[in-house]
Amino acid sequence: MFTSSRRPAPLIALLLAILLPATLFWATPLQAAQPLRLVLQWEHQAQFAGYYVAQELGYYAEEGLQVEIVPGGPAIDAPTLVENGEADFCSAMLAPVLARQAETAVDAERGLVLLLQLINRSTLTLVAWKNGADGHSPIHSIADLDGRRVSLWPAFATAYHQFFARQGVRPQVVPQHYSLSLFLRRGVDACSAMLYNEYHSLLQQGVNREELSLFDFHALGFYLPEDGLYCRRGFYQQQPQRCAAFARASLRGWQTARQQPQLALDLVMRQVEAANLPVNRAHMAWMLQQVLQAIFAPEDQSWPTGRLRPEDYTGAGTLLGLSGRLPSYDDFVTPEARHGLH
Known part of the structure; x- marks a missing residue:
């Protein structure tokens, strides 16, 4: 004997009426x-x-x-x-x-x-050897970097190039990666550095402040x-x-x-x-x-x-x-x- 499929409908509707709001209630916290x-x-x-x-x-x-x-x-x-x-x-x-x-x-x-x-x-800076990488070519201003070897991070090269352009300076740019070794070995006259990070790292690695010229972008009007x-x-x-x-x-x-x-x-x-x-x-x-x-x-x-x-x-x-x-x-x-x- 076949049972009519319509008879449980009220029961199903009742269950849905009870369970659906509960399902929605619990779904929101789970999403959050x-x-x-x-x-x-x-x-x-x-x-x-x-x-x-x-x-x-x-x-x-x-x-x-x-x-x-x-x-x-x-x-x-x-x-x-x-x-x-x-x-x-x-x-x-x-x-x-x-x-x-x-x-x-x-x-x-x-x-x-x-x-x-x-x-x-801005905390972007340039750090240079005060007497140049060769020890006898002083660097006291940004203008002194004209024609000098300067390492720059590729990700920030645009900012540095614009800074140099505003200063009328054209250094020889070489890539700087995730180490200060090239600068420490005096392979470049200057390098890019964050005031809060690389500059202080140089000091911790034994470089004296008096050996360095620090060019702070913000202090130089590069906001x-x-x-x-x-x-x-x-x-x-x-x-x-x-x-x-x-x-x-x-x-x-x-x-x-x-x-x-x-x-x-x-x-x-x-x-x-x-x-x-x-x-x-x-x-x-x-x-x-x-x-x-x-x-x-x-x-x-x-x-x-x-x-x-x-x-x-x-x-x-x-x-x-x-x-x-x-x-x-x-x-x-x-x-x-x-x-x-x-």
């Missing part, structure tokens, strides 16, 4: 619990202290976020990982990101947008913002509140690092020691101090913490020779990085 991936532009170091603080002190968790911090390195291109959807956020410097925007064809949703501008004071937080445009459009929460917690981490630098330094050392990186606490302390000074403006100077001003965006494009080839300010800079976080 999906961890976010932040890829750093380099290996663990004090340059990223604020993120460690935000994670360790629960600032991300307070915003309802689970965050995985992934170290970068010479073989890792953080912006590419974000564009390809392999990471949600990345730390990156403004100059190479702008060059990427101008030179690489990426569809609108995969393109990067700025979520938080951290370093507004180029650096580190910021980026995400895909499509990701931001789909989850603006989540992105804002991530930026807010990250900035809070940096503010705490400023207020409690020893705590921040302890967390940095925990990361570098776990990764067996060849760095020491004194170098990380110097780096943290310099990075914080580049994020938070001193009383005698003024730049907005966490924001990128329209004039600074336009100025960066001009300094890099990219005017007319970049997205508009409003397309590239999110409201969080335009107006600040609250």
Whole structure:
């Protein structure tokens, strides 16, 4: 005997009425619990202290976020990982990101947008042997580098070339990779360096300050913002509140690092020691101090913490020779990085 297939319908409808809302109720927290991936532009170091603080002190968790911090390195291109959807956020410097925007064809949703501008004071420098690589050809000004051998990082070559062009200087440029050996062996007269990193590394390797001429880009009027937080445009459009929460917690981490630098330094050392990186606490302390000074403006100077001003965006494009080839300010800079976080 066949049983009618219609008789259980009321029971099925009742079960659906009970179970469907429960399914939807549990789905939302599960989606929210999906961890976010932040890829750093380099290996663990004090340059990223604020993120460690935000994670360790629960600032991300307070915003309802689970965050995985992934170290970068010479073989890792953080912006590419974000564009390809392999990471949600990345730390990156403004100059190479702008060059990427101008030179690489990426569809609108995969393109990067700025979520938080951290370093507004440039830390790019040139370090030269005060008496030249040969020991008897003094270098006291940028003009003295004309015709001299200078090593530059390929990723930042555009910024350095524009700087030289503004100074009317034409050095002999050779590639600089991830070592200061060529400079230390006096194979070049000058090399590119970050004030918070390579400059101090030279001092730690036994070079005396008196042996060096330091050319600080910011002090010389070359105003180029650096580190910021980026995400895909499509990701931001789909989850603006989540992105804002991530930026807010990250900035809070940096503010705490400023207020409690020893705590921040302890967390940095925990990361570098776990990764067996060849760095020491004194170098990380110097780096943290310099990075914080580049994020938070001193009383005698003024730049907005966490924001990128329209004039600074336009100025960066001009300094890099990219005017007319970049997205508009409003397309590239999110409201969080335009107006600040609250």
